Amino acid sequence: MKYLPLGYNTKDLEKHVKNKWRWEWLNEVEADGGKWGQWLKKPEISGVGFCEACGRTINYQSSGKKALRIHADDANHKKKVRTIKTNQVFIKTEKAKRISKLVKLKNRLMAKSNKPLKRRAEDSLTSQRKKQWKRIKVVI
Numbered sequence: 001m002k003y004l005p006l007g008y009n010t011k012d013l014e015k016h017v018k019n020k021w022r023w024e025w026l027n028e029v030e031a032d033g034g035k036w037g038q039w040l041k042k043p044e045i046s047g048v049g050f051c052e053a054c055g056r057t058i059n060y061q062s063s064g065k066k067a068l069r070i071h072a073d074d075a076n077h078k079k080k081v082r083t084i085k086t087n088q089v090f091i092k093t094e095k096a097k098r099i100s101k102l103v104k105l106k107n108r109l110m111a112k113s114n115k116p117l118k119r120r121a122e123d124s125l126t127s128q129r130k131k132q133w134k135r136i137k138v139v140i
């Protein structure tokens, strides 16, 4: 489904609709702090909004904002929005963990690469090979 970009002029599209679409509906805040804009989209269809959380269209042309309010208060809808939020937080934490691991690894590698070349080579050698390395150094 194609959504209209935020603030798009819906005047022509909603010409024959009794209750016209209003972008400020997206700013409506729920008791839990969630905004309608988190799930409410405006498809390129007159008189109809779309709830991304439920995957359902909401017809607002006869009762306007009230229709959206009814949908926002629906228990199933609330459950779906909560699930999406929980998943988003989970994904964020997983991503943060992965990034911090990578940063640590990168810092370790950077620290190693800052050591003089010979030291670096030594670090990666086993004790047996270290002896060989010492002999080579003498030769150098």
Ligand SMILES: [Zn+2]
Binding pocket: 039, 051, 052, 053, 054, 055, 056, 071, 077, 080
């Ligand atoms: Zn919904």
